[in-house]
Amino acid sequence: MKTLIIGANGKIGKILSKKLKKSHHTPVAMVRKESQKADFNNAGIETILADLEEDFEHAFEGVNTVVFTAGSGGHTGPDKTHLVDRIGAKKAIDLAVKKNIQQFIMVSALGADASPDKWPDSMKHYYEAKADADKHLMQSGLNYTIIKPGRLTDDQGTNQVLLDVEIPRANLQIPRTDVATVIEKSLGQEHLYQQSLELLSGDTPIDDAIARLN
Numbered sequence: 161m162k163t164l165i166i167g168a169n170g171k172i173g174k175i176l177s178k179k180l181k182k183s184h185h186t187p188v189a190m191v192r193k194e195s196q197k198a199d200f201n202n203a204g205i206e207t208i209l210a211d212l213e214e215d216f217e218h219a220f221e222g223v224n225t226v227v228f229t230a231g232s233g234g235h236t237g238p239d240k241t242h243l244v245d246r247i248g249a250k251k252a253i254d255l256a257v258k259k260n261i262q263q264f265i266m267v268s269a270l271g272a273d274a275s276p277d278k279w280p281d282s283m284k285h286y287y288e289a290k291a292d293a294d295k296h297l298m299q300s301g302l303n304y305t306i307i308k309p310g311r312l313t314d315d316q317g318t319n320q321v322l323l324d325v326e327i328p329r330a331n332l333q334i335p336r337t338d339v340a341t342v343i344e345k346s347l348g349q350e351h352l353y354q355q356s357l358e359l360l361s362g363d364t365p366i367d368d369a370i371a372r373l374n
């Protein structure tokens with residue numbers, strides 16, 4: 161099973177690429193610069209050079225599943241959020257439909273499906289883009305799994321989460337490594353198809369949290 165990781169050179173993407181490499185999945189890291197390839201290739205991970213702002217259909221060749229964990233990041237303006245988080249994500253979803261991808265896992269954001277008046281003004285463009293991409297995915301006919309994590313940290317993973325359609329807002333963050341583990345363990349889980357799940361750190365081991373959704 162080949163899994164295309166869109167945003168592989170990002171913080172979640174790098175952790176996920178390595179986790180998948182150690183598992184029975186075969187990651188294909190989509191990166192946008194030649195110089196980003198070496199780290200992956202040295203770890204035995206296949207790479208494909210492609211950019212969400214250009215034609216990236218070639219990245220889907222021979223791929224079975226897709227994880228979208230790209231993002232324009234906080235250092236860019238609303239124009240890039242629009243082009244990457246919204247248009248790039250929607251193009252990836254359309255390509256996944258065209259290529260008969262078996263599962264599309266989207267890294268969205270906690271609060272993206274809230275009422276727009278709940279979004280802080282400074283983040284409105286970001287949540288709007290995420291919400292629009294999620295909606296497009298839900299209407300695509302694909303087997304989708306939308307993961308909506310809270311604020312991401314670089315803390316060590318605890319492997320303990322709160323994962324459900326709706327979860328209490330007790331602790332608003334989660335280490336990226338735990339998000340990557342949830343993605344890894346969600347791949348191929350048919351009971352997670354057509355699910356949109358909120359994710360925060362919690363006190364349930366990830367395997368149990370995923371099994372409970374069955």
Ligand SMILES: NC(=O)c1ccc[n+]([C@@H]2O[C@H](COP(=O)([O-])OP(=O)(O)OC[C@H]3O[C@@H](n4cnc5c(N)ncnc54)[C@H](OP(=O)(O)O)[C@@H]3O)[C@@H](O)[C@H]2O)c1
Pocket residue numbers: 166167168169170171172173191192193210211212213228229230231232233244248267268269270308309310311312313336
């Ligand atoms: N930060 C938070 O607290 C938070 C909370 C909830 C959800 N999220 C979501 O979590 C996801 C991953 O977060 P992260 O911290 O791992 O992000 P990250 O480290 O900023 O990684 C984002 C990746 O997207 C890539 N990218 C940007 N523009 C691209 C383009 N045009 N074509 C191809 N790739 C492109 C970047 O490539 P380069 O490496 O080349 O720059 C980078 O590798 C994002 O979707 C984000 O919106 C974040």
